[in-house]
Amino acid sequence: MRNTLIFAGSSCPALTSQICSNLSMTPASVELSQFANGETSVKILTSIREKDVFVVQSGSPRINDSIMELLILISACKGGSANKITAVLPYFPYSRQSKKKSHRGAITARMLANLLSVAGINHVITIDLHASQMQGFFKCPVDNLHAEPIIARWIKHNVPGWREAVCVSKNAGGTKRVTSLADALKLNFGMVTTDKRRVVSNMSTSMIMRRLDGFIPESELDSDVSRLHLGSEDKPARRDSKAKPSNIQTESKPEPAKESPQSNGITPPRAGHSRQDSQSSPRKSQVMQSPLRTTNDSFTSSPLARAQTLPASRSTPLEEEIEFTDERARDIIHGRLVQGHIVPDNYSSPTQSVMSTSTILDNPDEDPMEMSRTSEYFNPEAHPLGGSVDAGATSDEEEDGFNDPSLEQMITLVGDVKNRTVFLVDDMIDKSGSWIAAAECVVKRGGAKKVYCIATHGLFGGDSLAELQNCDCIDTILVTNSFPIPPEDVQQARKLVVLDLSNLLAEAIRRNHYGESISPLFAHATRD
Structure with a gap:
């Protein structure tokens, strides 16, 4: 390719040599060195005036030295009156720091994009950015190729x-x-x-959360509900575990509403009762509004509880209400x-759990709800961004x-x-x-x-x-x-x-130099 120069950074000289070999070229002469105090020195040993320059530099174990070498090399090419400077970065450094993960965190990938723009970059070619939205960090065109x-x-x-x-x-x-x-x-x-x-x-977490989910096994209604004192000082009386749902007494059992011709024998819900009944029983309204309020006359408003308080014509077996048929769970x-x-x-x-089962069994008088409020379930670790899940852990951070x-x-x-x-x-x-x-x-x-x-x-x-x-x-x-x-x-x-990515990068360089489309580089070959 005429009027084209490819400079090799110190991070990937073998890859650059293979790219030049595919293009029937040789890497341009450049001297890369460091002073005794660690400062990077760059000397370009050929004319680059009005040339199309490509600088190949990837990340490396010495990542910060590679970045400074890239910036200085770009600045030297700009000072040498290059026509166009393209940075070829197979692995873009700091790509994992493309979003803020704490209140005082830095978006380092955006800062590096700004540094490249200040140095004088005109185009960027990279492969598989960690976050494709990083292309918006640059003020110049970006070709994000895929492997x-x-x-x-x-x-x-x-x-x-x-x-x-x-x-x-x-x-x-x-x-x-x-x-x-x-x-x-x-x-x-x-x-x-x-x-x-x-x-x-x-025990506390599973017992409480199953009540919040609307499911209480009948055995827990007999053994566990009697231990909850939410809003009441008196302990509820123990009910017979063999008692039928229709024999459980509530505070005031409503009379069944009359069936209408359009109801097909189904009794309307409790909301259909007269307003006078709801006003005459304020305690009943208060109990129904609090699904976790449990006294000696009322219990948790779960599907089983609702089925027991409704007339017998609406009662359905518990097995039919909790039957799950989702085959995907396998x-x-x-x-x-x-x-x-x-x-x-x-x-x-x-x-070790915050509250073990033996603690509850040894102290039956303790309130499980109050104990669970101090547990890890109800007090999860605060997120650095105030509860937002957008800044999730990266693949590197999940190793901790x-x-x-x-x-x-x-x-x-x-x-x-x-x-x-x-x-x-x-x-x-x-x-x-x-x-x-x-x-x-x-x-x-x-x-x-x-x-x-x-x-x-x-x-x-x-x-x-x-x-x-x-x-x-x-x-x-x-x-x-x-x-x-x-x-x-x-x-x-x-x-x-x-x-080997040399063929992909060589074709991307050739198409950029001649102004051709790079869309074919994203397509899968029809014949493999």
């Missing part, structure tokens, strides 16, 4: 029986990315979620996580709970993966905890036969690559070369597969 067509092509050529596989998201935030790959391959998809604020069930599987690993159901939990040995978490699998190959998909792999937990969940709980961990950016912070390699539930780790991976790590990791 999905390359990944889908590899799956079709290298995964046996891929047509029966299932794409699974390892967190709720990645479902859109997973469904996109599932639609491209025409596969089913599922989701794995981890509850990091799991509350160990206790595709929801729960598991227990301790330090990021699946444990058996009979495993001793390291957590896996390092706490005293914390038990609940993991949920939605979808049928039994005897199928599973593709765990996300945009990046940094830490290994959530990947291992999701893989163990689909294998040990869901019954999957093979697990492929698929991501565009393989950051592999710390010892995460070795931990993924040692996990028996993971068969293959598939990433691209958007982020530099040390060659020795690639050789030692037998499960690691690295896809």
Whole structure:
């Protein structure tokens, strides 16, 4: 390509060399160095006047040095009278900090976009931004390419029986990315979620919440309701557990309303009584307005309670009212996580509930409602943004709970993966905890036969690559070369597969230089 120069940053020289090879070019001469105090120095050794310049620089383990080197190189090209400067960023740094997660948090990705604009950038080419809305941070055009067509092509050529596989998201935030790959391959998809604020069930919470849900087993009406003193100083008398619903006495039993010709034998609801009756019994109105108010003459307004206070013609068996026929519940599987690993159901939990069952049994005179108000259920941890769920934890932040040995978490699998190959998909792999937990969940709980961990950016912070390699539930780790991976790590990791993005980036550079459309780069090949 005439009047075009491609500069290689220090973060990905091998990728830049492969891009230039695909375009039958050589990288432009530039000298990158650092002073003794760590300052970055850039010297361009060729003329760039009125040239179309492309600077290839990705994230790296020395992320801040790479960013400063990119900014200085762009500024040097602008000072050298380049016609157009395009930054090629296979992995955009700080892309996970694209929204505020606390009152005094910073939107670092937007700040970096502003720095690039000040340095003199005219165009940006990147791959799989963590949040596609980040394109609005820039004052220049942004081409956000996707590695999905390359990944889908590899799956079709290298995964046996891929047509029966299932794409699974390892967190709720990645479902859109997973469904996109599932639609491209025409596969089913599922989701794995981890509850990091799991509350160990206790008697008070379950008893109260089932009343709020409108369901009280008849046995609890006899044994537990007698212990509630909400609004009354006298303890209610114990009722016979074998008594029929029609024998339970309320404060004032209303007379059945007369049937109308259009009612087909069904008595109108209680709201149809005369206004005089409601005014003559103010206590009855007060009891009916408070669903949790319990005295020795009235009890919780649940479906069973309402059925017992209505005439016999409207009473229906309890089994018919609580019958559930949702077949989809069979595709929801729960598991227990301790330090990021699946444990058996009979495993001793390291957590202690705020209020144990023995406390209630030993102190029957204590008010369960007052005790539960001090529990974790009614006093959840405050969200940094005042209760908003928009700023959810990123895939990196959700790893914090896996390092706490005293914390038990609940993991949920939605979808049928039994005897199928599973593709765990996300945009990046940094830490290994959530990947291992999701893989163990689909294998040990869901019954999957093979697990492929698929991501565009393989950051592999710390010892995460070795931990993924040692996990028996993971068969293959598939990433691209958007982020530099040390060659020795690639050789030692037998499960690691690295896809090449040089063809995609080279074609994007060529089309940008000649002013052609890049829409074909987003399409999946019809013949693979």
